[in-house]
Amino acid sequence: MSRTGTDPGLSEVIGYVSDRMAFEPGSYNESYLDRRISARMRRTDCEGYAEYLDVLSTSDDERAALLDALSINVTSFFRNPDVWERLRDVLADLTAAGGTVRCWSAACADGREPYSIAMLARDDPDIRARSVEITATDIDAETLEDARTGVYESTRTTNIGEQLEPLSDPGEHVDIDGDKQSFSVRAPVKRMVSFEQHDLISGTPKRGYDLVLCRNLLIYIDSSYKEPIFETLTAAVDDDGFLTIGKSETLPRSFREEYDPYDRSTHIYRRD
Ligand SMILES: C[S@@+](CC[C@H](N)C(=O)[O-])C[C@H]1O[C@@H](n2cnc3c(N)ncnc32)[C@H](O)[C@@H]1O
Structure with a gap:
């Protein structure tokens, strides 16, 4: 793979990743790939791309570490709580209209985003949880396995209890074990979400959703x-339905006509 204007050393590392590793860098932007590769170079005390390529091509451990660094499945429950406060209103309005409300969490990572929708619906008395159906998709089969399991551990850097604070009663939706370190999503929440592998670039089209979330993927693409x-x-959002993208992501110019801003600061749009 060659990109115009790219440092030739970086191009060689990206080419190696493309040819020899279980990761397809072609759809990611160069500054993202460079940041992740440079972070591994610092960790391995490599002075330049050529030296790092030597390390990469001779060490199984380094290939595994780079693969891990390139994986972009960072997520959390109720990521950007201000967005969820507005989604609370959106879900209350959609469910008040009657009928099934179909939601799609696209690029759902380990499931915390779709489970946040389900938990919010069950937690807020103004939202009719029984009407809500959630499809959750990701390109990565392994992360979907974690999502289906629905067990999340707090670590030194991740506080799951804190992530669940937007809920009035988190204990209604997760079983909490081991001094609040392990959180298992309860069956009624799980039943609201169907997980499926899907590639947003080349996957089969989807239709008929009232609310689509696609957050924090576009920044890497x-x-x-x-x-x-x-x-x-x-194509997936019905007329008058909603699309939410990440807080640092923007609608491409060619799609602005298709939507009205519903809430500018939280990047929620309404389909015209
Ligand atoms: C940073 S996570 C975003 C998770 C969640 N939406 C959030 O905002 O917290 C990005 C996810 O996009 C997925 N992904 C990458 N390329 C994709 C594609 N072409 N189609 C669908 N999902 C993709 C990755 O596997 C990863 O789980």
């Missing part, structure tokens, strides 16, 4: 892939 992703998302 090469700009040439944004258009196909927005085509997929826009």
Whole structure:
């Protein structure tokens, strides 16, 4: 794989990743790939890309470490709580209208985003949880396995209890074990979510959703892939339905006509 204007040393490392490792860098933007590769170079005390390529090609451990660093499945329950405060209103309005409310968490990582929708619906008396159905998709089969298991551990850097604070009664939705270190999503919450593997760039089209969330994927994606992703998302949102993208992500110019801003600061849009 060669990118115009790319440092030749970086190109070689990216080429190696593309040819020899279980990761396809083609759809990610160069600054993202460079940041992750440079972080591994610092950790392995390599002075330049050529030295790092030597390490990478001779060490199984380093290939595993780079693969891990390139994986972009960082997520949390109720990520950006201000967005969830507005989604609370959106879900209350959608369910008040009657009928089934279909939600799609696209690029759902380990499931904390779709489970946040389900828990919020069950927790807030103004939302009719029984009407809510959630499809959750990701390209990564392993992360979907974790999502189906629905068990999340607090660590030194991740406080799951704190992430669940937007709920009035977290204990209704998760079983908490081991001095609040392990959180298992309860069966009624799990039943609201169906997980499925799906690629937003080349996957089969989806239709008929009232609310689509696609957050914190577009920031990593090469700009040439944004258009196909927005085509997929826009085809999936029903008229008057909602699309939420990440707080540091923007609608491509060519799709602005398709939506009205519902809430500018939280990047929630309404389909025209
Ligand atoms: C940073 S996570 C975002 C998780 C969640 N939406 C959030 O905001 O917390 C990005 C996810 O996008 C997934 N992903 C990457 N490329 C994808 C693609 N082409 N189609 C679907 N999912 C993709 C990754 O596997 C990863 O789980």
